[in-house]
Amino acid sequence: MINGLVIELQSAYALVLTDEGxxxxxxxxxxxxxxxxxxxxxxxxxxxxxxxxxxLDNRTSMRRxxxxxxxxxxxxxFFLIVLSLSWVTISANxxxxxxxxxxxxxxxxxxxxxxxxxxxxxxNSDALALxxxxxKGKPIDEALEMLIEDVGSKGFFNKTQNDYILxxxxxxxxxxxxxxxxxxxxxxxxxxxxxxxxxxISNITPAQLNLAKENKxxxxxVGITASQKPTSVSNFFEAEDNVKTFETSGIIVxxxxxxxxxxxxxxxxxxxxxxxxxxxxxxxxxxxxEETSTKDLQERLSKLKSLxxxxxxxxxxxxxxxxxxNTGNGDLSALTKESKMLWDSVKEVTSDGTSNDDSADDSDDxxxxxxxxxxxxxxxxxxxxxxxxxxKSITNPSESISNFIIKAEAYFTRNVGDLKGLTEEAKALWxxxxxxxxxxxxxxxxxxxxxxxxKDKGEDKQxxxxxxxKDKDQDDDDNN
Amino acid sequence: MIYTNNTDKLDVLLSKVVKNTPSExxxxxxxxxxxxxxxxxxxxxxRYLNSETEDAxxxxxxxxxxxxxxxxxxxxSFLNFASKVIQSRTLDYxxxxxxxxxxxxxxxxxxSTFEKAWPSELDSEPELFEIQAEIQKFKRELFHYGISLxxxxxxxxxxxxxxxxxxxxxxEISGEIELMHKIKEKRHLPMLEITLKFKxxxxxxxSHREFIIACIIVFHENLKAIKSYLKSGGEA
Numbered sequence: 001m002i003n004g005l006v007i008e009l010q011s012a013y014a015l016v017l018t019d020e021g022x023x024x025x026x027x028x029x030x031x032x033x034x035x036x037x038x039x040x041x042x043x044x045x046x047x048x049x050x051x052x053x054x055x056l057d058n059r060t061s062m063r064r065x066x067x068x069x070x071x072x073x074x075x076x077x078f079f080l081i082v083l084s085l086s087w088v089t090i091s092a093n094x095x096x097x098x099x100x101x102x103x104x105x106x107x108x109x110x111x112x113x114x115x116x117x118x119x120x121x122x123x124n125s126d127a128l129a130l131x132x133x134x135x136k137g138k139p140i141d142e143a144l145e146m147l148i149e150d151v152g153s154k155g156f157f158n159k160t161q162n163d164y165i166l167x168x169x170x171x172x173x174x175x176x177x178x179x180x181x182x183x184x185x186x187x188x189x190x191x192x193x194x195x196x197x198x199x200x201i202s203n204i205t206p207a208q209l210n211l212a213k214e215n216k217x218x219x220x221x222v223g224i225t226a227s228q229k230p231t232s233v234s235n236f237f238e239a240e241d242n243v244k245t246f247e248t249s250g251i252i253v254x255x256x257x258x259x260x261x262x263x264x265x266x267x268x269x270x271x272x273x274x275x276x277x278x279x280x281x282x283x284x285x286x287x288x289x290e291e292t293s294t295k296d297l298q299e300r301l302s303k304l305k306s307l308x309x310x311x312x313x314x315x316x317x318x319x320x321x322x323x324x325x326n327t328g329n330g331d332l333s334a335l336t337k338e339s340k341m342l343w344d345s346v347k348e349v350t351s352d353g354t355s356n357d358d359s360a361d362d363s364d365d366x367x368x369x370x371x372x373x374x375x376x377x378x379x380x381x382x383x384x385x386x387x388x389x390x391x392k393s394i395t396n397p398s399e400s401i402s403n404f405i406i407k408a409e410a411y412f413t414r415n416v417g418d419l420k421g422l423t424e425e426a427k428a429l430w431x432x433x434x435x436x437x438x439x440x441x442x443x444x445x446x447x448x449x450x451x452x453x454x455k456d457k458g459e460d461k462q463x464x465x466x467x468x469x470k471d472k473d474q475d476d477d478d479n480n
Numbered sequence: 481m482i483y484t485n486n487t488d489k490l491d492v493l494l495s496k497v498v499k500n501t502p503s504e505x506x507x508x509x510x511x512x513x514x515x516x517x518x519x520x521x522x523x524x525x526x527r528y529l530n531s532e533t534e535d536a537x538x539x540x541x542x543x544x545x546x547x548x549x550x551x552x553x554x555x556x557s558f559l560n561f562a563s564k565v566i567q568s569r570t571l572d573y574x575x576x577x578x579x580x581x582x583x584x585x586x587x588x589x590x591x592s593t594f595e596k597a598w599p600s601e602l603d604s605e606p607e608l609f610e611i612q613a614e615i616q617k618f619k620r621e622l623f624h625y626g627i628s629l630x631x632x633x634x635x636x637x638x639x640x641x642x643x644x645x646x647x648x649x650x651x652e653i654s655g656e657i658e659l660m661h662k663i664k665e666k667r668h669l670p671m672l673e674i675t676l677k678f679k680x681x682x683x684x685x686x687s688h689r690e691f692i693i694a695c696i697i698v699f700h701e702n703l704k705a706i707k708s709y710l711k712s713g714g715e716a
Contacts, residue, residue: 001515001518003709005611007618007629008615015629015633017709017710021647022636022643023629023632023633023636023694030527031527034615035609035612035615036530037531039522039529039530039537041515041516041519044528
């Protein structure tokens with residue numbers, strides 16, 4: 001028998017100093033307190049002290065502690081982990097939206113919630129020739145760019161032709177796809193590959209998608225044509241009327257393929273007229289300046305047409321220009337000038353960057369002629385664009401500013417929102433930020449001006465800015 | 481489990497014991513089976529035995545003695561039989577004690593019947609608080625040296641001889657004032673000095689570092705209660 005002193009009590013065992021000078025663990029049994037001396041038998045030991053070979057033998061205690069309840073808990077935890085993991089993978093791979101690309105090869109790209117491609121479906125035999133596997137797991141904008149490049153390199157789609165790429169978004173779970181669309185539009189602006197092509201974007205429901213698949217028509221055109229069954233995208237968009245009908249429900253983004261083509265002196269493309277009207281031989285024989293201005297006119301016309309809400313002046317100009325291009329009636333130089341003026345009045349919005357100082361002057365002249373309403377909206381838009389640029393240049397924008405930037409960009413890309421309200425908000429925000437960085441404002445403003453001059457932004461903008469600054473200075477004075 | 485492992489020996493011993501007559505063999509048998517008896521009594525009491533339950537243990541030994549006389553080999557193993565006898569006798573004793581205590585001190589309604597039957601250490605052992613204070617001090621000192629009780633148990637010498645040697649060494653070290661000063665300051669053992677002075681190997685110092693420090697604490701702080709446990713081991 002061992003006499004022991006209880007030194008510490010723990011939930012499963014007690015630490016005991018035996019009268020042989022040994023520190024041991026014994027099982028808890030009955031009421032025990034620290035400092036108590038107890039008589040122990042070897043059965044009570046958690047660790048066998050008497051084994052002369054010094055082996056530790058506390059297996060019995062281990063077995064005792066692993067109760068069935070504990071095993072049940074371990075099992076339950078394991079199942080919980082497995083279930084949650086599978087749920088995560090399922091939810092991550094579930095199809096949230098789909099994008100159907102119709103060129104000639106038609107491909108359906110299924111997206112998950114993070115707009116990443118999880119599944120690719122070739123909708124016709126041409127699509128099988130494409131390298132679809134490499135697109136899996138890519139974000140949709142990246143995948144689209146790669147896809148169109150691939151299509152171009154395989155020769156399905158001639159970049160020099162004024163073909164259309166029909167992009168159709170399908171919300172698989174009744175959620176809005178605005179974000180996806182905005183995402184795609186942004187990509188079109190930034191990507192060189194996508195800039196060279198024309199895009200037609202629309203949105204359909206999953207039911208319409210099924211209908212389109214059954215009738216073997218391009219998905220984006222399912223809700224548009226009632227009279228005749230469209231067979232391919234290029235056939236559909238050959239007719240000018242069809243482009244217009246499409247525009248009522250979808251978005252048309254014209255690429256600047258014409259620019260690229262002209263600079264490379266390849267066959268110029270007339271998108272509003274039949275192809276036979278201008279042959280390459282004919283155009284090279286013509287006077288270069290006239291040809292350039294015709295092309296200029298065409299280019300501007302297509303740009304003006306792509307505007308989502310054209311004013312009356314623009315619409316009347318479009319009809320005038322089209323009659324000229326179709327029949328040859330009218331004054332080319334006058335039309336070109338008019339188109340320039342009109343385009344310049346809206347160029348800030350599209351931020352095309354092709355304009356120059358002369359055109360800015362022109363726009364000043366023509367503003368008196370044009371409709372006063374148009375002038376004011378155009379001016380407001382320009383003002384807003386300017387303010388937006390300023391706000392964007394702020395290094396660490398506050399939450400309200402970044403929110404406003406998103407709003408304003410949404411206005412420019414999709415033309416939704418109140419222009420006046422936005423302008424006022426911009427004004428307020430800018431003045432607020434101005435106040436906060438009062439001390440270093442002068443230096444930074446000077447720098448801003450320098451940059452502006454470098455960029456050749458046009459005199460009117462600088463005037464605006466100076467005016468703004470004056471206002472602000474006055475405000476500051478008032479505050480002081 | 482000495483007593484269950486060699487049942488042959490038990491049978492031999494039992495056969496030697498003549499029923500109802502005291503003998504050397506009988507005393508030897510009872511002495512050998514003290515742990516067994518203690519276990520049975522403690523099971524009946526529902527707690528570990530201590531110095532306060534000496535009476536119950538004596539009852540248990542008497543019951544064991546009784547079971548030797550009453551044992552009938554045809555009715556199963558002796559130990560099963562003895563266990564039943566010891567436990568029932570112990571329980572009888574508890575009931576009797578309870579009745580007796582109730583009768584003796586009728587005005588003690590506050591304390592529970594259990595405490596009456598088994599007077600707790602608080603009542604009988606006035607030194608319990610002292611012991612507890614000592615233990616607290618011991619643990620605190622160990623903590624200062626960065627030694628957990630768990631580590632102490634793991635690294636305490638398993639062999640009795642080594643243990644005795646280490647306890648003696650610790651006592652000697654605690655007597656050296658200069659060395660103790662160093663240890664208390666640096667909170668670790670100066671290996672080289674100790675190996676030179678006390679002619680012990682570095683290996684043994686290293687492997688039982690925790691135990692040696694614990695013993696030094698006990699001797700140096702003069703923790704009497706704990707020291708008595710170490711000393712009895714050292715002297716044995």
